[in-house]
Amino acid sequence: MNTPDNLQQLFDAAKRHQKDLSRQQKLSDLVDQWAAAEAAPKKSTKRRTLWLSMGIAAGILLMVSIGLRVLQPEPSANPGTIVAKIDTIPQSALPEPSSDIDNATPTTHDGPLHNQKNSTKAIAASSAERDIVQPLIADNENSVDNENSADKENSSDKENSANNDNRITPKEQVLPPTEHVLPSIEQVLPSIEQMQQSTGQMQLADNTITTKPKKTVYERTSSRLVGSKRTSVTRRQATDDGRPLLALTNSSTSITYELGKIKF
Amino acid sequence: MTTDKFKHIIIPLQSHMQLLAERILGDETEAEDAVQDVFMRLWEQRDKLDGVINVKSYVLQSTRLRCIDIIRSNGHSKEFTTSDVDATSNLPDLTEEISEEVELTEQRSAMLHSMLNDLPEKQRQLIRMRYLEEKEIAEIEKALKMTSSNIYTTISRAIQTLKTKLKNEYTR
Numbered sequence: 001m002n003t004p005d006n007l008q009q010l011f012d013a014a015k016r017h018q019k020d021l022s023r024q025q026k027l028s029d030l031v032d033q034w035a036a037a038e039a040a041p042k043k044s045t046k047r048r049t050l051w052l053s054m055g056i057a058a059g060i061l062l063m064v065s066i067g068l069r070v071l072q073p074e075p076s077a078n079p080g081t082i083v084a085k086i087d088t089i090p091q092s093a094l095p096e097p098s099s100d101i102d103n104a105t106p107t108t109h110d111g112p113l114h115n116q117k118n119s120t121k122a123i124a125a126s127s128a129e130r131d132i133v134q135p136l137i138a139d140n141e142n143s144v145d146n147e148n149s150a151d152k153e154n155s156s157d158k159e160n161s162a163n164n165d166n167r168i169t170p171k172e173q174v175l176p177p178t179e180h181v182l183p184s185i186e187q188v189l190p191s192i193e194q195m196q197q198s199t200g201q202m203q204l205a206d207n208t209i210t211t212k213p214k215k216t217v218y219e220r221t222s223s224r225l226v227g228s229k230r231t232s233v234t235r236r237q238a239t240d241d242g243r244p245l246l247a248l249t250n251s252s253t254s255i256t257y258e259l260g261k262i263k264f
Numbered sequence: 265m266t267t268d269k270f271k272h273i274i275i276p277l278q279s280h281m282q283l284l285a286e287r288i289l290g291d292e293t294e295a296e297d298a299v300q301d302v303f304m305r306l307w308e309q310r311d312k313l314d315g316v317i318n319v320k321s322y323v324l325q326s327t328r329l330r331c332i333d334i335i336r337s338n339g340h341s342k343e344f345t346t347s348d349v350d351a352t353s354n355l356p357d358l359t360e361e362i363s364e365e366v367e368l369t370e371q372r373s374a375m376l377h378s379m380l381n382d383l384p385e386k387q388r389q390l391i392r393m394r395y396l397e398e399k400e401i402a403e404i405e406k407a408l409k410m411t412s413s414n415i416y417t418t419i420s421r422a423i424q425t426l427k428t429k430l431k432n433e434y435t436r
Contacts, residue, residue, distance in 0.1 A: 024278050
């Protein structure tokens with residue numbers, strides 16, 4: 001055996017040998033990893049294949065569902081849906097079906113339509129100043145419909161009113177009556193008569209008197225051509241304090257009434 | 265060749281391969297990378313290793329060729345001449361030379377460990393930390409909670425003992 005010349009050679013040899021042992025240990029670990037990596041691919045390949053097939057199946061399902069959704073028409077466009085919804089209303093909640101729908105009484109939120117017309121005519125007949133009221137009665141027939149459509153709009157066009165009449169369809173009649181039906185004109189009549197006494201020449205102008213106490217004042221002006229003379233009729237309803245106020249203005253005579261704080 | 269056989273036959277040749285690669289490439293780190301590449305190729309072709317008669321020569325020749333490939337590649341840092349390659353061309357002699365050197369290193373390492381085992385515990389520990397693990401005095405102070413003067417004194421005594429032992433071994 002070669003004997004080292006000095007101690008340093010021993011240390012160098014020992015360090016080198018120690019490094020070699022460390023590298024061999026690392027290589028041994030590497031070989032283990034390579035062996036494990038060669039055994040692992042079979043499992044990982046199976047898993048990968050499984051996940052891949054599941055992903056493809058999910059993608060196909062998604063595409064099919066999207067395709068079906070695109071081809072299917074919009075549910076809201078199907079009129080049968082509305083019928084189905086109406087059918088879901090329990091039979092007990094529905095009113096008795098009318099045997100003759102065509103003769104059924106048109107019903108609005110303001111009460112039976114013929115009652116409003118008849119009561120207006122009755123009040124108009126009992127009025128002393130028939131000449132002023134007469135053109136108003138014809139206009140009141142239109143105002144009934146205007147109440148249904150828009151209270152604040154002028155009712156100068158009769159054709160529009162006629163069209164409004166056509167809007168009352170048998171289907172609306174079949175619907176259950178609303179619970180908040182306003183009282184008929186006969187119930188309000190005593191207070192109207194009191195107003196007539198207090199306002200002198202004031203006449204009943206509209207049958208759409210509301211019983212709501214705090215209704216805002218509004219006015220509607222109807223203009224019509226009678227012969228060569230244009231007549232403008234303005235109706236105002238209810239003051240701020242809830243007191244019903246009836247006004248009638250004939251523009252041809254330029255009569256202006258001032259009642260309470262409201263100036264016309 | 266099975267994994268266990270590969271570990272017991274091929275991996276111990278790492279010292280020879282490392283020494284040869286260092287001689288050719290002249291760099292310890294590059295030699296280490298080259299050896300690892302050769303090991304990887306040997307692992308991939310381990311089935312063919314069973315038919316090889318002289319496994320050590322085969323492995324060293326593979327290492328030599330790998331080092332030459334690295335030299336031919338652009339990334340090699342060392343100025344390499346053809347004489348360096350020629351010096352490794354005689355593979356039988358080279359294999360014998362490498363083997364002798366590896367064996368000598370292992371013998372000297374074993375000799376030192378034998379001498380260290382005869383030292384007292386404290387001196388043996390300090391010699392290992394200072395000369396084999398190449399730790400600084402401050403690190404040794406922290407680890408062993410000794411003063412630097414004590415460390416120097418103990419190491420000095422251990423070195424004297426080792427020199428005496430080595431001289432006795434030389435004169436034997």
